[in-house]
Amino acid sequence: MTADPRKVRNFSIIAHIDHGKSTIADRLLEATGTIAKRNMKEQILDNMAIERERGITIKSVPVRMDYHAADGQTYVLNLIDTPGHVDFGYEVSRSLAACEGALLVVDSTQGVQAQTLANAYKAVDHDLTVLPVLNKIDLPSARPEEVRREIEDVIGIDASEAVCCSAKEGIGIHEILEQVVARVPAPRGSEDAPLQALIFDAVYDNYRGIVCYVRIVNGAMQRGDAIKMMATGASYAVEEVGVFSPGWTPVEALGVGEVGYFTASIKTLDEARVGDTVTNVARPAEKALPGYQAVKSVVYCGFYPVERDDFPQLRDALEKLKLNDASLTYDPETSTALGFGFRCGFLGLLHMDISRERLEREFDVHLVATAPNVVYRVVKKDGEVVEAHRPGDFPPEGEIREVQEPMIRLTVYTPKDYVGKVMQLCQDKRGVYLNLDYITPERARLVYDLPLAEFIVEFYDKLQSLTRGYASLDYEHIGFRASNLVKVDMLINQEPIDAFSFICHVDDAYHRGHASAMKLKTLIPNQLFEVPIQASIGKKVIVRTNVRALRKDVLAKCYGGDISRKNKLLEKQKKGKERLKQIGKVSIPPEAFLSFLDVNDEEDGR
Numbered sequence: 186m187t188a189d190p191r192k193v194r195n196f197s198i199i200a201h202i203d204h205g206k207s208t209i210a211d212r213l214l215e216a217t218g219t220i221a222k223r224n225m226k227e228q229i230l231d232n233m234a235i236e237r238e239r240g241i242t243i244k245s246v247p248v249r250m251d252y253h254a255a256d257g258q259t260y261v262l263n264l265i266d267t268p269g270h271v272d273f274g275y276e277v278s279r280s281l282a283a284c285e286g287a288l289l290v291v292d293s294t295q296g297v298q299a300q301t302l303a304n305a306y307k308a309v310d311h312d313l314t315v316l317p318v319l320n321k322i323d324l325p326s327a328r329p330e331e332v333r334r335e336i337e338d339v340i341g342i343d344a345s346e347a348v349c350c351s352a353k354e355g356i357g358i359h360e361i362l363e364q365v366v367a368r369v370p371a372p373r374g375s376e377d378a379p380l381q382a383l384i385f386d387a388v389y390d391n392y393r394g395i396v397c398y399v400r401i402v403n404g405a406m407q408r409g410d411a412i413k414m415m416a417t418g419a420s421y422a423v424e425e426v427g428v429f430s431p432g433w434t435p436v437e438a439l440g441v442g443e444v445g446y447f448t449a450s451i452k453t454l455d456e457a458r459v460g461d462t463v464t465n466v467a468r469p470a471e472k473a474l475p476g477y478q479a480v481k482s483v484v485y486c487g488f489y490p491v492e493r494d495d496f497p498q499l500r501d502a503l504e505k506l507k508l509n510d511a512s513l514t515y516d517p518e519t520s521t522a523l524g525f526g527f528r529c530g531f532l533g534l535l536h537m538d539i540s541r542e543r544l545e546r547e548f549d550v551h552l553v554a555t556a557p558n559v560v561y562r563v564v565k566k567d568g569e570v571v572e573a574h575r576p577g578d579f580p581p582e583g584e585i586r587e588v589q590e591p592m593i594r595l596t597v598y599t600p601k602d603y604v605g606k607v608m609q610l611c612q613d614k615r616g617v618y619l620n621l622d623y624i625t626p627e628r629a630r631l632v633y634d635l636p637l638a639e640f641i642v643e644f645y646d647k648l649q650s651l652t653r654g655y656a657s658l659d660y661e662h663i664g665f666r667a668s669n670l671v672k673v674d675m676l677i678n679q680e681p682i683d684a685f686s687f688i689c690h691v692d693d694a695y696h697r698g699h700a701s702a703m704k705l706k707t708l709i710p711n712q713l714f715e716v717p718i719q720a721s722i723g724k725k726v727i728v729r730t731n732v733r734a735l736r737k738d739v740l741a742k743c744y745g746g747d748i749s750r751k752n753k754l755l756e757k758q759k760k761g762k763e764r765l766k767q768i769g770k771v772s773i774p775p776e777a778f779l780s781f782l783d784v785n786d787e788e789d790g791r
């Protein structure tokens with residue numbers, strides 16, 4: 186039997202990072218008896234080890250609770266947790282599309298922050314009923330009344346009924362549950378209409394294969410149904426349907442408005458795309474549910490095994506990671522410096538960091554990550570447009586008409602005292618000023634258009650240190666813009682080394698070329714001959730330095746004796762050096778490459 190849609194409430198919790206979303210979720214699970222108190226591990230929904238350590242939510246985990254409300258009825262509450270970081274914005278959007286309501290958790294000591302606003306707007310865009318919750322009222326610095334007004338003034342939603350709560354102390358939890366029942370609308374949909382189910386997430390399981398998380402919008406789904414994915418057109422037979430209570434629990438069927446999962450011998454995450462609509466083969470829906478979009482990588486970097494022999498291991502690890510993470514992309518590439526590896530694409534820097542950490546931790550591969558870069562669009566003189574995922578994709582200098590780079594529209598919220606510093610930072614990062622306003626007398630909102638490439642290099646860290654952690658930010662991608670960008674090659678002994686090339690604004694080329702050359706100079710051991718290190722744009726050398734030759738003391742064994750003999754020896758040495766320089770290759774220890782390229786060691790003075 187499926188649940189009565191009138192007794193179902195589907196909701197999500199949205200918040201700025203650290204405002205207490207996961208802690209509130211834990212309290213709700215506890216209060217509804219979904220998880221016994223003694224089994225309660227802190228933040229039960231953040232189950233990935235890295236999520237726990239970093240204290241951030243990456244994957245959205247749904248859970249179903251039975252709640253005996255004050256009106257004497259029992260309700261099914263489906264809570265769909267959402268990721269808290271901008272990199273995973275698309276997942277937030279899909280999770281919200283599966284709900285009718287959202288708890289907007291605001292830390293009552295901090296007030297409205299960037300993701301509070303961004304997520305609240307997303308919820309409003311999806312027509313959700315937004316219930317504000319003022320958390321952390323146990324803290325002495327809590328100022329719930331002020332924050333209540335801030336929510337009304339800044340976000341523009343009614344906060345008069347906002348629950349004051351302390352997730353830590355367990356205050357206000359029942360009020361939240363009552364409000365969910367009373368104010369979040371029951372799902373609407375038709376039992377008799379053809380099946381339309383929204384895939385809002387999908388995960389890989391060793392035993393079941395791909396498990397799709399769905400919200401049934403119309404119709405019903407049960408074991409044995411022949412279903413079709415509307416974006417890919419592929420069809421499958423449903424093997425199991427179930428709900429999250431909180432583990433995967435099989436049920437007979439999922440009805441209108443319900444949130445659950447199904448399995449159907451789906452092999453890869455590419456077949457079960459988040460945002461796609463599932464329908465019946467026999468009686469297909471006419472239209473897919475709105476809003477599906479393919480996720481696109483915006484940041485790229487190379488992953489190479491530290492030991493060249495570990496390449497197959499890295500390939501296997503990436504394959505397995507991809508099973509759990511559809512937004513990761515990778516293609517094999519080779520580099521003269523690093524051998525065989527992969528060019529990987531990510532949703533953002535955090536996504537890159539996490540993927541790298543998971544590869545090292547869960548799959549035990551040691552890898553080198555090259556500096557991250559964005560995708561550039563190069564318009565050639567003959568009109569052809571090349572998408573460059575790495576510096577090596579750039580056509581020769583002479584063939585380029587224009588280079589375009591991806592831009593973001595960045596919104597920064599900061600206490601007013603730091604406005605000047607933040608503006609300076611944005612300007613240093615080639616930002617274009619758009620707007621400044623004050624959302625409260627104390628807090629300013631700054632809007633800039635900024636090249637994504639500048640944003641991914643330490644912007645967030647710098648912002649946090651300039652503002653002592655009080656600023657918050659949000660951004661959206663706004664497409665490509667032409668810019669004066671050049672490819673800088675690094676040459677060692679006249680030979681360009683592919684892995685060291687980089688793209689940058691022409692104004693930064695000298696500075697960065699110089700910093701790279703200096704760093705290389707310290708890493709390359711002295712050879713028997715002088716080794717020039719150069720930075721060049723096309724054929725034009727912009728920086729040159731030398732690694733000095735080792736001077737072997739050929740006269741050491743020559744005590745006293747004839748001056749002409751000494752001269753002869755010195756002459757011989759000079760000739761030998763010339764020969765070495767011509768025929769000899771510079772021997773660069775692999776560690777030099779690694780420490781130059783590895784982003785963790787990156788300190789080129791920017």
Ligand SMILES: Nc1nc2c(ncn2[C@@H]2O[C@H](COP(=O)(O)OP(=O)(O)OP(=O)(O)O)[C@@H](O)[C@H]2O)c(=O)[nH]1
Pocket residue numbers: 200201202203204205206207208209228240241242268269320321322323324350351352353354
């Ligand atoms: N004093 C106090 N601390 C709280 C309360 N609720 C949460 N915290 C603390 O605030 C910190 C952040 O809480 P989380 O629940 O991890 O925040 P979150 O919003 O889930 O964070 P993300 O998963 O990164 O989005 C933790 O250290 C909690 O212990 C509260 O009511 N009072």
